[in-house]
Amino acid sequence: xxxxxxxxxxxxxxxxxxxxxxNQPLFTRIRLAANPDVPVIHKMIYQMAAFDQRLADQxxxxxxxxxxxxxxxxxxxxxxxxxxxxSPSTTHHPKFTPIHKTLNVHPPVSDPELETFxxxxxxDEVFVAGFVLFFPNYTMSVAKPGFYIQDLFLRESYxxxxxxxxxxxxxxxxxxxxxxxxxxWVVLDWNTNAIKFYEEMGAYVVKEWMVYRLIxxxxxxxxxxxxxxxx
Amino acid sequence: xxxxxxxxxxxxxxxxxxxxxxNQPLFTRIRLAANPDVPVIHKMIYQMAAFDQRLADQxxxxxxxxxxxxxxxxxxxxxxxxxxxxSPSTTHHPKFTPIHKTLNVHPPVSDPELETFxxxxxxDEVFVAGFVLFFPNYTMSVAKPGFYIQDLFLRESYxxxxxxxxxxxxxxxxxxxxxxxxxxWVVLDWNTNAIKFYEEMGAYVVKEWMVYRLIxxxxxxxxxxxxxxxx
Numbered sequence: 001x002x003x004x005x006x007x008x009x010x011x012x013x014x015x016x017x018x019x020x021x022x023n024q025p026l027f028t029r030i031r032l033a034a035n036p037d038v039p040v041i042h043k044m045i046y047q048m049a050a051f052d053q054r055l056a057d058q059x060x061x062x063x064x065x066x067x068x069x070x071x072x073x074x075x076x077x078x079x080x081x082x083x084x085x086x087s088p089s090t091t092h093h094p095k096f097t098p099i100h101k102t103l104n105v106h107p108p109v110s111d112p113e114l115e116t117f118x119x120x121x122x123x124d125e126v127f128v129a130g131f132v133l134f135f136p137n138y139t140m141s142v143a144k145p146g147f148y149i150q151d152l153f154l155r156e157s158y159x160x161x162x163x164x165x166x167x168x169x170x171x172x173x174x175x176x177x178x179x180x181x182x183x184x185w186v187v188l189d190w191n192t193n194a195i196k197f198y199e200e201m202g203a204y205v206v207k208e209w210m211v212y213r214l215i216x217x218x219x220x221x222x223x224x225x226x227x228x229x230x231x
Numbered sequence: 232x233x234x235x236x237x238x239x240x241x242x243x244x245x246x247x248x249x250x251x252x253x254n255q256p257l258f259t260r261i262r263l264a265a266n267p268d269v270p271v272i273h274k275m276i277y278q279m280a281a282f283d284q285r286l287a288d289q290x291x292x293x294x295x296x297x298x299x300x301x302x303x304x305x306x307x308x309x310x311x312x313x314x315x316x317x318s319p320s321t322t323h324h325p326k327f328t329p330i331h332k333t334l335n336v337h338p339p340v341s342d343p344e345l346e347t348f349x350x351x352x353x354x355d356e357v358f359v360a361g362f363v364l365f366f367p368n369y370t371m372s373v374a375k376p377g378f379y380i381q382d383l384f385l386r387e388s389y390x391x392x393x394x395x396x397x398x399x400x401x402x403x404x405x406x407x408x409x410x411x412x413x414x415x416w417v418v419l420d421w422n423t424n425a426i427k428f429y430e431e432m433g434a435y436v437v438k439e440w441m442v443y444r445l446i447x448x449x450x451x452x453x454x455x456x457x458x459x460x461x462x
Contacts, residue, residue, distance in 0.1 A: 072302060073369035073376075135369050138304035138381060145304075146446075148379075150369060169456045172445060176454040182446040189439045201456075202449030206442040208420045214403060215377075215413040218433030223404040225396075225432075 018127070020082060020109040028163065029085050030170045031098040033075035033131065036120035040128050041075060043116060044153050069095055070178060073135040073150075076170055078163050079119050080109075081126045099170055103161060111157040130154035132167040137184065144181030147171055152185075168201070186211065249358070249388075251313060251340040259394065260316050261401045262329040264306035264362065267351035271359050272306060274347060275384050300326055301409060304366040304381075307401055309394050310350050311340075312357045330401055334392060342388040361385035363398040368415065375412030378402055383416075399432070417442065 020026055033041060085100055092098065111117075111127070119126035133151040149171060154163050168183075175183050184206075187194050195205075214222060251257055264272060316331055323329065342348075342358070350357035364382040380402060385394055399414075406414050415437075418425050426436075445453060 072367070133369065135367075136303070137368070137379065138364070138366050148368065165456075169453055172450055172456075173454040176451060181450075182444055183450060184442060184444045186440045186442055189441050195441075198443050201445070201453050203443045203445040204449075206444050209417045209442045210420050210426075211415060211417055211437040211440045211442070212429050212434045213413055213415045213437050214432070214434040218435075219403055219412075219414060220407060222400055222432050223407040225400045225403075 018082070018109060018111045018114045020106075022106060022108055024082065026103040026106055026109065026161075027081045027084050028101050028103060028129070028166065029079045029081075029098050029126075030076050030166060031079065032069055032093045032096050033077045034120075037075070037077060037128070040117055040120065041077075041131060044128070044131060044155065047155065048151070048153055069093065070174065071136065073133060076132050076134075076167060077119075077128050078130050078132075078154075078158075078167055079126050080129045080158065081123075083125050085126070086123060096174065099166070099173075101166060106161040109157055109161075111155070113155070113157075117155065128155075129158035130163055130167065132171060134171050134183075136180070144179060146180050146182035146184060147175050149183065149185040165197075165201075249313070249340060249342040249345045251337075253337060253339055255313065257334040257337055257340065257392075258312045258315050259332050259334060259360070259397065260310045260312075260329050260357075261307050261397060262310065263300055263324045263327050264308045265351075268306070268308060268359070271348055271351065272308075272362060275359070275362060275386065278386065279382070279384055300324065301405065302367065304364060307363050307365075307398060308350075308359050309361050309363075309385075309389075309398055310357050311360045311389065312354075314356050316357070317354060327405065330397070330404075332397065337392040340388055340392075342386070344386070344388075348386065359386075360389040361394055361398065363402060365402050365414075367411070375410060377411050377413035377415060378406050380414065380416035396428075396432075 084102075085098075114127055117128045119128055130153050131151070132149060132153075134147045134149045136145045137148040138145050149168070152164060152167060172183050175181075183203075187198065189195075315333075316329075345358055348359045350359055361384050362382070363380060363384075365378045365380045367376045368379040369376050380399070383395060383398060403414050406412075414434075418429065420426075
């Protein structure tokens, strides 16, 4: 999966800031993203190393099936607040109940981009910290579908406090809840920290597999190949 | 992608056979699979090395969205006949026009399992030779979806005559027709023939990527992890 890289230095040093010392609880929530979240997701994608300019205009047009969130690509957002989240949640979806967790021990948090990442839910003092993007995958040789995790991202201020684990576990839990058989993702082979983490959580590398890709001109050319000349 | 392994020896030596010498045309067609094709697809899956018994009962229940074939998992069947296919095709789907090709030069074909693989279309003398299974995949860092090819299979009698290329090209063509940006699949790193073929077609290996997987007990355990204890 694409994971966090160091974001470009922010120029908004004069913006609102949040500073949460370790002895103050940090309230977190994982919920389904919906179309009003697209602008904030875009901003996080800008912070990912792999960002591709062509994305910006197109992804908003294709986002989020409200009725069937897990049948196509799906985003879980993880949000944080210094105040407890309202209960029952205003962001409940019939197919996914938001997950709440209170972090009582965590590194000190300093977030200079707070206002930029306000939650679209309009709840007071709720801010988006990261997301995970996944979608179902299928094989005829295994009975059950699985989820494939494409992207996992946490904003710089919210790393190394377990939020990535929470997002992964939320996808695993959703897979189990739906009777799905597996969760898969891709990792860069030099990313030893990530590999250690994945193996500790019980995942294993699918040995001998190489991912092949056909894009751009190669794709166009192959789509037009004589291998498919019509009668 | 899962590819063909040597199938178990057939015990149906007395069944109908087809013998097509190289100087007789072999008519081929690629069409969308639909629910009546499930039994034949099951039989091909039995012939794949990776077959898992648990599949048999479950996959028929979840197969094939008739209205939106390319939004979830999709199967193209490749069929063969010694007679021209009827035109216009009886198997036309609004989102995919079957692809026809006549092979005038091909190895001699001898198919001892002909009756077992009759097409569900009830057309005379039309037989299923193989399939490709694929589904859309997504990333937030690229504007367009792609297709991921999970399984490609040709029955033993129909290999080494270009039908695999036809199936791959059909997926590439569909991706381009839908404005999608890429086609991806996985290959075993020791499968040098396949790798050579993929590189000749313009695909490249996504270096440094390792596929991680969480299944079974590991998945259950992680889904129940304290990392997600609720408030």
